[in-house]
Amino acid sequence: xxxxxLSLFLIAGTSTILMTQSAFAISYFVEDMYxxxxxxxxxxxxxxxxxxxDQIRMLVSKFDxxxxxxxxxxxxxxxxxxxxxxxxxxxGQDNSFADTADFYAYSGHGNGPVVDGVQKFTAPxxxxxxxxxxxxxxxxxxxxxxDNAGTYFSTPSPGNARWIMWLACYSVDVNPDQQWxxxxxxxxxYVMGYRNTSVDSSxxxxxxxxxxxxxxxxxxxxFKATWFSAIEDWWFNDTGEVFTRGTxxxxxxxxRDHLTSGMLDDGAQNGGWWAYSxxxx
Amino acid sequence: MSNSNRNAQMKLILVSFATLTACSxxxxxxxxxxxxxSALTAGNPDVAVKDVPAAQAYAALGARVSNxxxxxxxxxxxxxxxxxxxxxxxxxxxxxxxxxxxxxxxAPDEHNPxxxxxxxxxxxxxxxxxxxxxxxxxxxxxxxxxxxxxxxLPDAATYVRMARAHLQRTFxxxxxxxxxxxxxVRYYKNVVGKQGDPSTKSETVYQIAAAFNTTVxxxxxxxxxxxxWVHMTPDGTAVAHEHSIRGISRLVAxxxxxxxxxxxxxxxxxxxxxxxxxxxxxxxRPSRSEFGYYRRGSRSTQTLMAPYYAxxxxxxxxxxxxxxxxxxATSDPxxxxxxxxxxxxxLARKAVLMKTASGPDQRRN
Numbered sequence: 001x002x003x004x005x006l007s008l009f010l011i012a013g014t015s016t017i018l019m020t021q022s023a024f025a026i027s028y029f030v031e032d033m034y035x036x037x038x039x040x041x042x043x044x045x046x047x048x049x050x051x052x053x054d055q056i057r058m059l060v061s062k063f064d065x066x067x068x069x070x071x072x073x074x075x076x077x078x079x080x081x082x083x084x085x086x087x088x089x090x091x092g093q094d095n096s097f098a099d100t101a102d103f104y105a106y107s108g109h110g111n112g113p114v115v116d117g118v119q120k121f122t123a124p125x126x127x128x129x130x131x132x133x134x135x136x137x138x139x140x141x142x143x144x145x146x147d148n149a150g151t152y153f154s155t156p157s158p159g160n161a162r163w164i165m166w167l168a169c170y171s172v173d174v175n176p177d178q179q180w181x182x183x184x185x186x187x188x189x190y191v192m193g194y195r196n197t198s199v200d201s202s203x204x205x206x207x208x209x210x211x212x213x214x215x216x217x218x219x220x221x222x223f224k225a226t227w228f229s230a231i232e233d234w235w236f237n238d239t240g241e242v243f244t245r246g247t248x249x250x251x252x253x254x255x256r257d258h259l260t261s262g263m264l265d266d267g268a269q270n271g272g273w274w275a276y277s278x279x280x281x
Numbered sequence: 282m283s284n285s286n287r288n289a290q291m292k293l294i295l296v297s298f299a300t301l302t303a304c305s306x307x308x309x310x311x312x313x314x315x316x317x318x319s320a321l322t323a324g325n326p327d328v329a330v331k332d333v334p335a336a337q338a339y340a341a342l343g344a345r346v347s348n349x350x351x352x353x354x355x356x357x358x359x360x361x362x363x364x365x366x367x368x369x370x371x372x373x374x375x376x377x378x379x380x381x382x383x384x385x386x387x388a389p390d391e392h393n394p395x396x397x398x399x400x401x402x403x404x405x406x407x408x409x410x411x412x413x414x415x416x417x418x419x420x421x422x423x424x425x426x427x428x429x430x431x432x433x434l435p436d437a438a439t440y441v442r443m444a445r446a447h448l449q450r451t452f453x454x455x456x457x458x459x460x461x462x463x464x465x466v467r468y469y470k471n472v473v474g475k476q477g478d479p480s481t482k483s484e485t486v487y488q489i490a491a492a493f494n495t496t497v498x499x500x501x502x503x504x505x506x507x508x509x510w511v512h513m514t515p516d517g518t519a520v521a522h523e524h525s526i527r528g529i530s531r532l533v534a535x536x537x538x539x540x541x542x543x544x545x546x547x548x549x550x551x552x553x554x555x556x557x558x559x560x561x562x563x564x565x566r567p568s569r570s571e572f573g574y575y576r577r578g579s580r581s582t583q584t585l586m587a588p589y590y591a592x593x594x595x596x597x598x599x600x601x602x603x604x605x606x607x608x609x610a611t612s613d614p615x616x617x618x619x620x621x622x623x624x625x626x627x628l629a630r631k632a633v634l635m636k637t638a639s640g641p642d643q644r645r646n
Binding site: 035037046047048049050052054057058061062065072073074075076079081109110111112113122124168169170177181197198199200201203205206209210213220221222224225228232233234235236249252253256257258272273274275276277278279280281 | 332392393405418420423424425437464465466467468469470471472473474475476477481483487490492494503504505508510555558559560561564565577578579580581593595596599600601602603604605606631634635636641642643644
């Protein structure tokens with residue numbers, strides 16, 4: 001596995017270590033929902049949340065510290081639509097939105113329903129685009145992300161997504177292989193989220209920004225360690241979970257533990273093995 | 282645990298309590314027996330108590346409001362020790378970890394509050410100059426270790442003992458600030474498998490973490506802060522630790538028992554606030570109710586510590602987020618004013634963190 005860790009640490013003077021920002025460019029697209037009162041009928045009735053908007057605003061602000069972040073899109077509340085992350089070949093618009101960026105994040109309610117024995121992930125958003133045949137719920141079975149050249153969904157619009165983060169309940173849950181394996185369509189490498197519920201609290205509003213600080217701005221740690229550390233505050237019992245794919249048991253496990261934002265795409269994420277991690281207690 | 286170790290630990294707790302009492306500048310009395318954390322942990326010093334002490338304190342306080350006896354409860358607002366000076370921390374790192382003294386490119390601020398360097402063994406050392414939290418991370422092993430069968434692990438108390446020994450060895454000053462109580466033990470699990478072949482699925486435990494909470498006047502600390510934790514490999518090798526514990530420098534003001542807000546009144550206050558924000562509490566149920574000295578998290582700023590209530594709610598509709606809110610446990614205007622000023626500093630920190638250059642974008646379709 002080739003890695004690209006650019007400017008991770010600047011050694012200056014006698015053994016003095018300074019953190020320096022990563023040099024490679026990353027694009028991102030982030031959304032949140034906190035008020036569903038004007039949502040479509042299928043999504044209205046969700047209770048208001050108090051801190052999801054703060055989570056995404058802090059994340060955006062953190063990314064903005066990174067001078068070489070580009071193609072920034074941040075849509076809040078009324079602008080978060082289910083079609084934004086639905087595959088364009090399945091009548092969604094991910095080719096214009098979520099799948100145009102390297103990194104996608106969403107903060108809001110989320111669920112992990114089991115349909116015909118298979119768990120998926122859904123998230124209620126405000127509405128959908130006119131041509132989308134599904135409703136206002138983002139639905140993992142309609143997501144085909146990072147569909148680059150040569151993959152079935154890449155025609156006519158290939159995708160770019162490499163990493164996605166769900167700040168939502170049940171987003172990487174007890175059967176993440178069922179939820180996310182088929183979403184990987186070439187370039188997507190990593191999914192981060194919550195097992196079971198996640199809390200809406202003033203004490204957790206900086207979770208995403210904390211993750212971004214170490215994973216993207218300073219590129220210090222692997223996604224797994226960074227995501228778990230950002231969530232871990234001990235008082236809440238929120239459980240972070242990560243999921244990835246690989247070419248073998250060893251490869252999938254290695255990728256789960258070691259992937260970083262600076263790693264070059266070697267195609268191993270298209271392998272037939274999966275690996276995930278979480279905690280109990 | 283041997284008797285000598287247990288005795289040593291109890292002595293440490295007593296010394297810590299005496300230190301706190303001395304630092305507070307007044308003669309403090311213990312809380313009533315039904316609220317003492319030490320009573321809960323007596324005889325079980327290595328058992329993680331989770332959030333039981335805070336729930337117990339909440340219930341006991343409610344009983345005293347109903348039946349009398351609030352005067353026996355001596356509560357106060359305390360000032361936390363200031364965040365250590367950077368030079369003091371890095372000097373200690375140099376001595377304890379063989380770490381190089383870092384040269385700062387710029388002064389720590391809200392965007393990057395960390396002072397970081399590398400220990401002699403290659404581990405990362407981070408100090409949050411705004412909150413005072415300190416962290417040591419062996420990045421080669423943290424969340425990257427190999428897993429073992431869960432059935433092969435020793436019991437949770439063993440990991441609590443190993444974590445305590447590690448903290449005493451590497452951060453001996455922590456336990457002199459506030460008494461430590463085993464809080465929670467977590468098991469980090471790796472799962473791997475081949476798509477479409479359930480027989481290949483395997484699950485192992487690769488890391489165990491033991492956390493310690495703190496107490497003030499033998500009452501529990503609630504909130505995410507004032508904790509210490511150690512992450513370990515299954516064989517007990519420490520791979521990371523962090524603490525967000527600051528001691529108490531002085532008693533700022535006693536809280537008259539007549540100003541203590543009854544628990545149900547505090548709950549009504551929180552629920553009124555939530556409903557005003559549009560939260561549909563008809564589809565939530567209370568899941569945790571806690572009372573104790575409140576500390577914000579390891580990334581937050583805080584100078585005062587006071588008794589608070591915390592209320593957790595779980596949704597009855599699957600897919601909704603759970604909720605947490607907290608409020609001061611006193612109605613004393615002077616105390617509330619002090620706490621509000623303290624919280625304003627934290628809100629100002631967050632405002633800086635949300636101050637993005639360009640704000641939300643406009644939808645294009």
